[in-house]
Amino acid sequence: MNRLSLRGFDFDQIYGNLRSDPPDSARQDRGMDTPELCGACPVKQQSLCGGLCNSDLSTLNRSGRRHRLRRGDTFCWAGEDSGACANVLDGMLKVVAVTPEGAERTVGLHHPADFIGNPYRDTSEYTITAVTDVELCLFPRSSFDRLLAESHDLERELLRRTLASLGDARSRILTLMHTSAEAKVAGFLLELAGRAGNRAARGSLDGPLTFDLPLTRGEMAEVLGLTIETVSRQLGQFKAAGIVALPALRTITIRDADALRRLTLALN
């Protein structure tokens, strides 16, 4: 995993250069773009910003910067100063707890329009890592906190998003508790399909839907509380049953979403 690094706010300066790639010469490309108007924002409505008045929005806009992470880059490390917060514009990140023994446990995922950051805390409790290439709208903590202290609207939106995250966490608890591996994998595929489907601007899942799996088998296992072997076997069974096709390792076609839905309900 590579450290996040951005102009005027360089983790490497503080913690030493632990990056393994890419070299500095390449960093300009994937690094910070010039400030853009929110007009180009793909999640304008769904994100935090959707509920802000124009004055707050333009304040945020002035401090926000586009930033890209590559698959495997980490946004912030558990226990360390986070220094920035961000809206997810595109891609997917995982929220990982590191146990005392060093094992990694994924406690959640972040999707486009989600907010990442730790308001009122200096350090992050979790490590947040990109599982796909990710595009962020990134705010320095200082200016975000300043606006947060002033803006009632921003705080309300943040509260809304936090409540949504709490709902996510609780539904994850439900799936972890008493569901079979089959139901877990089926449900997760449906969730991914839903996001991939929405992205393609087709809300329904009637016909077959093909999309890239953003996570490796191992990452899926981590999210679902299973082992990599079990996930692989379940996918194999779904394929054998004709419910899905696996045209490539990281590509899947949902052929029978209803069958998956039925499996999700079974043995609840």
Added chain:
Amino acid sequence: MNRLSLRGFDFDQIYGNLRSDPPDSARQDRGMDTPELCGACPVKQQSLCGGLCNSDLSTLNRSGRRHRLRRGDTFCWAGEDSGACANVLDGMLKVVAVTPEGAERTVGLHHPADFIGNPYRDTSEYTITAVTDVELCLFPRSSFDRLLAESHDLERELLRRTLASLGDARSRILTLMHTSAEAKVAGFLLELAGRAGNRAARGSLDGPLTFDLPLTRGEMAEVLGLTIETVSRQLGQFKAAGIVALPALRTITIRDADALRRLTLALN
């Protein structure tokens, strides 16, 4: 489970009388007390109210009412209008999701100083039920929402509490994922002991600590994602190992907290 019922805001009036006990004549006793000053509040500092300015506090104080629930009473039902929110002053409640099949899954617990309610939503997603006798400081939704719209402080405190709940939920996810039944039960006993210990104003857990188990074996199983038999067996083993004593069915003595801590770490 009995419906919450309070003067001027009577669920029975709306939904019909589903109470099984107690009769109306008895309700006066456990019902609403006269408004009290926050000076008598046992969780003044730790709760929402701790971060409020005097003006907001007195506004809340005017609309807040003490209210008691008995073990088994439910504060609000999943999918129905909640109508009120509250601070927990004393006791313990469980947050329960009801599956389409009617099975109940506990996704969380509420303790003293916790806030219960669904800001920005009309209905609760979960059923919240008292697992012990509970004392609440209860606010009608209308007046709470009104203050929430005005008070930056109240919103910030609510955000803080929600972030704390999110942390709780995520640590629950961690314990549900890859921990053995032994570690789950050991960890839960430590959690309960911590609360019972704090209550007795002794932060440490060095000597033996005896306290009443607020939950039945079945409720513990529900929280931990286990079966009642497994919980019972684990307690039996701890007892056989001399780690705990069980002087009565619902009473426990922690004799060796360190042994429990070691079990929590093992097979992480």
Added chain:
DNA sequence: CGCGGCCTTGATTGGGTTCAAGCTTAGTGG
């Protein structure tokens, strides 16, 4: 006394982990 919760204990079963190969794919460098 008998009934119904709640709890304990035993025997059996099964789903998922673990251990162990081997395979596929992507990325790298000659």
Added chain:
DNA sequence: CCACTAAGCTTGAACCCAATCAAGGCCGCG
């Protein structure tokens, strides 16, 4: 362009922990 490598994936076999099924004990209460 191909060979090499490492990471990711699949598949098989054995084991083990917790669920399940089943029976009986304890206790409060009508």
